[in-house]
Amino acid sequence: MRIPILRLGRILLTSVQTDLTDDDAGQLQAEVLQLFHRDVADGLVLDISGLDVVDSYMARLLNETARMVRMMGGEVVLTGMHPMVALTLVEMGQEIIGIQTAIDLEAGVARLREVIHARDKRTTQGRTTP
Amino acid sequence: MHHAAQRHEPKTSTVSDRVDAIVTIKEQTDILHARSAGREVARQLGFGTVDQTRLATAISEMARNALNYGKGGTCTIVTEKGQDGRLTIRVLVEDHGPGIADVALALKPGFSSGGGLGQGLPAVRRLMDHLEIDSQPGRTTVVATMSRRP
Numbered sequence: 001m002r003i004p005i006l007r008l009g010r011i012l013l014t015s016v017q018t019d020l021t022d023d024d025a026g027q028l029q030a031e032v033l034q035l036f037h038r039d040v041a042d043g044l045v046l047d048i049s050g051l052d053v054v055d056s057y058m059a060r061l062l063n064e065t066a067r068m069v070r071m072m073g074g075e076v077v078l079t080g081m082h083p084m085v086a087l088t089l090v091e092m093g094q095e096i097i098g099i100q101t102a103i104d105l106e107a108g109v110a111r112l113r114e115v116i117h118a119r120d121k122r123t124t125q126g127r128t129t130p
Numbered sequence: 131m132h133h134a135a136q137r138h139e140p141k142t143s144t145v146s147d148r149v150d151a152i153v154t155i156k157e158q159t160d161i162l163h164a165r166s167a168g169r170e171v172a173r174q175l176g177f178g179t180v181d182q183t184r185l186a187t188a189i190s191e192m193a194r195n196a197l198n199y200g201k202g203g204t205c206t207i208v209t210e211k212g213q214d215g216r217l218t219i220r221v222l223v224e225d226h227g228p229g230i231a232d233v234a235l236a237l238k239p240g241f242s243s244g245g246g247l248g249q250g251l252p253a254v255r256r257l258m259d260h261l262e263i264d265s266q267p268g269r270t271t272v273v274a275t276m277s278r279r280p
């Protein structure tokens with residue numbers, strides 16, 4: 001099964017609506033990383049409101065994806081995580097550390113714009129003006 | 131959290147046993163089938179959504195191990211009603227793979243022989259009330275239970 005990735009300017013939007021197998025999730029990760037590698041985006045909003053289970057495999061994959069995107073200069077915001085899923089992850093000791101979260105897609109896009117803006121400001125300040 | 135992982139529920143107090151689901155695990159989609167079957171059983175017994183999610187997540191870990199390390203297996207979900215009214219969901223995942231060489235080690239957070247994070251079995255232990263592993267070459271059974279009062 002393929003999960004569509006939408007482009008909104010230089011922001012990628014993807015919404016997982018059904019349960020994913022490990023391979024489906026791995027494929028989504030590869031496609032996302034490919035897009036950042038081609039430098040078509042500054043950030044990704046990943047909506048997981050369709051996931052009623054996030055197990056250790058999926059948690060690791062989400063963490064890893066966010067880390068790799070950041071290494072390629074992008075940002076990730078995770079949205080729509082069910083409260084039950086969040087609670088279970090905390091109980092498992094698998095907190096999704098280091099991923100920005102927001103309540104829904106709309107809030108996620110706003111959050112992502114802020115994060116990207118803040119980062120751009122930092123990098124501009126860091127540079128020496130010619 | 132249910133750290134009372136080693137508590138024993140005496141089988142003698144059981145008044146009824148029922149097999150609610152048997153899912154054969156031979157490909158990745160079977161992991162999804164097994165965990166949604168578990169959630170459905172819990173829902174029908176009146177377990178809350180937190181317990182449904184804990185159970186489905188634990189089944190996901192158990193079934194994935196059977197697939198990845200045991201070349202597939204079977205997930206059986208049994209419900210038991212105790213004399214005192216306690217409801218227990220028992221998940222039994224069995225495979226006929228090489229077995230777990232050192233069960234105590236496999237239960238340690240961070241131990242993985244397959245490039246994982248080694249979080250699967252520790253997660254099952256935390257999410258469920260009881261976990262028991264019996265493993266030898268050719269037959270591994272992982273049994274986890276969750277009990278609630280209605």
Ligand SMILES: Nc1ncnc2c1ncn2[C@@H]1O[C@H](COP(=O)(O)OP(=O)(O)OP(=O)(O)O)[C@@H](O)[C@H]1O
Pocket residue numbers: 056057191195196199200225227228229230231236237241242243244245246247248249250251252270
């Ligand atoms: N059914 C099984 N047959 C053989 N070995 C197993 C089985 N289940 C678990 N193991 C062994 O126990 C180890 C720990 O399992 P656990 O599920 O905790 O972590 P993992 O599967 O390695 O990684 P993770 O679940 O975090 O992705 C495995 O790496 C494997 O060596």
Ligand SMILES: [Mg+2]
Pocket residue numbers: 191194195246249250251
């Ligand atoms: Mg595992």
